[in-house]
Amino acid sequence: VKDRGNATDTIRVKSTDPLGASQTNSLNITLRNQNEGLWILNPLENQTVTEGQLLEYSVGNATFYDEDGDPLFRWSDSSSWFHFNNETDKFVGTAPNSAVGMEKVTLLAEDPYGVKNETSFYVRVNGIPTEVGLYPAFIAENQPIGTVAGYLNTTDPDAQDQGLHI
DSSP states (O other), X not given: XXXXXXXXXXXXXXXXXXXXXXXXXXXXXXXXXXXXXXEEOSOOOOEEEETTSEXXXXXXXXXXXXXXXXXXXXXXXXXXXXXXXXXXXXXXXXXXGGGOEEEEEEEEEEOTTSOEEEEEEEEEEEXXXXXXXXXXXXXXXXXXXXXXXXXXXXXXXXXXXXOOOO
């Protein structure tokens, strides 16, 4: 049944006794609209960015669904660098070095009557290696092909990252 807002209807009841006397009464029934909830229609996907890089994530206006069709205000205040714009439906931000790691970001929605819901996703910020070096960086003259020229060393702030040395 489609929600049609408030509705009033009148029911007329006629009572007749065995001698034929009758009485008619009216009864007014009013159904009041109830503000329905907000549903998460499309969960948000986790994101990955490298520090110093711009991340733009369009969430679209179909993340939440309001059964009443009310306009929704959406916001997020869970990140110091990744900000949500309700008019463009986008998160935008440049990941600083201080954000390296995983961060939970929450998007909230509220209808004009105070009904709220929220959904979260994670942003992984990868750090850039802070040092790359070749030790030792010399080889003796006339060495055969395949001679080890040195060892590559990297320092990476992401403890879980492994350096790829080619």
